[in-house]
Amino acid sequence: MLVKTNKSAEWRTLLADSLTIFWSDWLDLRVRIAQIAASGLISPLIYILAFGLGLGSSLPKPAVGDNYLEFILPGMVALSSMTISFGGTTFSICGDRLFTKSFEELLLVPIHPLALHVGKMLAGIVRGLMTSGAVILVAILFTGKVWSFINPLFLLLLVLNCAVFSGLGVIVGLNVRSLESVGLYNNFVIIPMSFLGATFFDPTTLPMALRVIVYLLPLTYTAIGLRAAAYLPLSEFPWYSIPILLVVAIALSLLGARQFASQQD
Template identity: 80%
Template structure:
């Protein structure tokens, strides 16, 4: 099954490898704007009245969230549009469905391609974070990278499912507007969810991006004893659940 998944991944990699610079830069604009507007602009005022729960200042506080945000956006968007293009425009997706491989292998191959997209873009944001903070090990330690890969897997998996479900590019825009954009601001990227009222906290903790932001922030700045290990479990369970749904979608897909 692993070999079949890598074969599907290789088909996407042949296209990705000639667009590495474009993919790496595509998700960098929004995080840079947020870093300048919130981290340097708003952050300079917040630092005078409050100390962030992680990091030395508000700019450092939001940088892990920007890594989570960029990996989410590109893993989801790039995967969804890739599958939609194959299904709705080039009409090459039917050939993949005829391959004598397990539906889970098809899902994992497409998901892994989305993970690579997300890592390319988030790698650019990590470079920016290192330049702003000078903390290389904070953003390149094993726990940080593990959470980043899991986040890419979750949203790439979600992108595969959405790509298999929609009937037009306009539908993709609806998913983006009502799912990804709200999660970008409510997924603990700009704030500490522990300080929220209980009602809002219940909503925020339903979002997988929240666990990524919390985990990345802890992996970057806090001692290992304060790391929220549950964040790894939540993201892993989400990835497994999406894999089961995605395999089912592939096994019943009719295009």
């Protein structure tokens, strides 16, 4: 009984410490809500106008959604949440490490390394939700399907996607030595994933070799899951996407906690 009580107290302490770290970032985020929401909206809007309304008008009806515009809208939500969750988290940690030099103070705080990672990850999740919320509003205006984009299953996948890429952003932010290095990660990881992560196409139509590569990307499971949550009945929902994203988020959290434990700067 005493062991269970101690374990429960440890988890409560971990949660409280994580929220404390998150709150320090939230104090900055709350005064920039409009800026953050708009920062990741430009690219999805360009893709929606160019591909959804432009190219999409000449394409046949897709397997999911009434037209190609509807098909790519869930992918645009996934794309915006990935970009801002990763980029915002990475640049925030880089700024503290490389410019303000305030990161050393954070490392001296006597709390568990996992709480440090989770707190930073929560801030990244909020950043991603702010931007993807703006894209969801655009999707609702284009389609008129309110419940398709705000149902619990859709929102759960969105939060998991933000957790995955904000967790990745924490790890990258702890390891890079300059802002130029952040650009390399963005060019070689985020941008390719933006186009290969099933945001613009149905991965089941690809040749097997390419399909294997696409299904190695976590964004793929978010895109196909959001599309199914928005337009398909529950019987056709790819339930495997939820545990896959959850496992990736947990693995990144453990890796991030290990990184925090050994961080020197």
